[in-house]
Amino acid sequence: MRIAEVSQKYDISADTLRYYERIGLLPHIRRTSSGVRDYGQADLARVEFIKCMRSANVSIEALTEYMQLFERGxxxxxxxxxxxxxxxxxxxxxxxxxxxxxxxxxxxxxxxxxxxxxxxxxxxx
Incomplete structure (x- = not known):
């Protein structure tokens, strides 16, 4: 799924999605051969989780720490x-x-x- 589709589906701006990627909340977004972001199911699940946690006022810092811990298993x-x-x-x-x-x-x-x-x-x- 392309960034514009993800943005529309989750009502999150493309800039916010890029920011999440840059700070490590969405660290493994695949890219097509032409460099376009291609969100998979696992990425969409992360976006959904991030959106839910942000709705609960979980800080970006805490989310970043959480995702780093998650990556460790x-x-x-x-x-x-x-x-x-x-x-x-x-x-x-x-x-x-x-x-x-x-x-x-x-x-x-x-x-x-x-x-x-x-x-x-x-x-x-």
Missing amino acids: DETLTLRKQLLENQRDVLRDRIAEMEEGLKLLDYKIAHYDDLIVAAERNMQQ
């Missing part, structure tokens, strides 16, 4: 699991921060509701 299973657990903890912390921010916004909105109701009462009197 089953001897890194425990390290890969630990890396994913660490990223899960980071995501949980971020979710907790966002929930606190949401509570603050809800409080402020309720406060404005009270102010609006009070202002409308004053205008009616």
Whole structure:
């Protein structure tokens, strides 16, 4: 599959795919005799995995480390699991921060509701 097709299928820009290749997230993209990238099934599975992990806010650095470990094989299973657990903890912390921010916004909105109701009462009197 050509880069334009992969880009369209996964809604990732061709520039992003090239960047992923350059930093080692997609290290083994085959090329045709004319130099055009030709993504195989394993490459597409990696793109899907990367997209999923990025959607979960896994950092590029962590993904790069994960892929380097993956390339080394089953001897890194425990390290890969630990890396994913660490990223899960980071995501949980971020979710907790966002929930606190949401509570603050809800409080402020309720406060404005009270102010609006009070202002409308004053205008009616």
